[in-house]
Amino acid sequence: MTATIDTGLTKAERNDVVQELSKVLADSFALYLKTHGYHWNVRGPEFFSYHTLLEEQYREIWAALDTIAERIRALGEFAPQAHSAFANLTSIKDGDPENDAPTMLKELMKDHETVIATCRAALTVADDDGDDVSVDLLTQRLSAHEKAAWMLRSTLGGR
Secondary structure, eight states: OOOOSSSSOHHHHHHHHHHHHHHHHHHHHHHHHHHHHHHHHHOOOTHHHEEEHHHHHHHHHHHHHHHHHHHHHHEEEEEOEEEEEEHHHHHOOOOOOOSHHHHHHHHHHHHHHHHHHHHHHHHHHHHHHTHHHHHHHHHHHHHHHHHHHHHHHHHTTTO
16 A cells, blocks of 8 residues: 655655755765764874764764654655665765874864755755755754864864
8 A cells, every 4th residue: 555645745846855865864874984983093192082072973963864864754755775875975985094183073074064065955955845844854954064063173273
């Protein structure tokens, strides 16, 4: 039995939003993996503070992944789940464990800014299509990624 989806959005509107949310999910998953990897591999005189900051950030991203994927499902589509699917959708590059701590933090700051751009693009589509629930979710993700980028930037001594 196939149930009809009646959320007030057309199938085309739902598909538009799902495409954008899938990119947000892929970028978020790649950022999660990179942040967690850098958490494991960061070293240097500020090790403990960097290690702790990155743990806080990867845990926050991990919790958000489920929310994003479940929104895709609520819109009637399957969430991407394979590494290859994420690799085809993400703009985030893999990290290098050989990097020094400042390089790791700079990369992560830039990656959060990439996710911010992806979220803003998705938010525009969701807003144009009248998907207030996805707009709310994306607004929350923007807030989280802007805060994370600020924390990293401030840790590096920037504004």
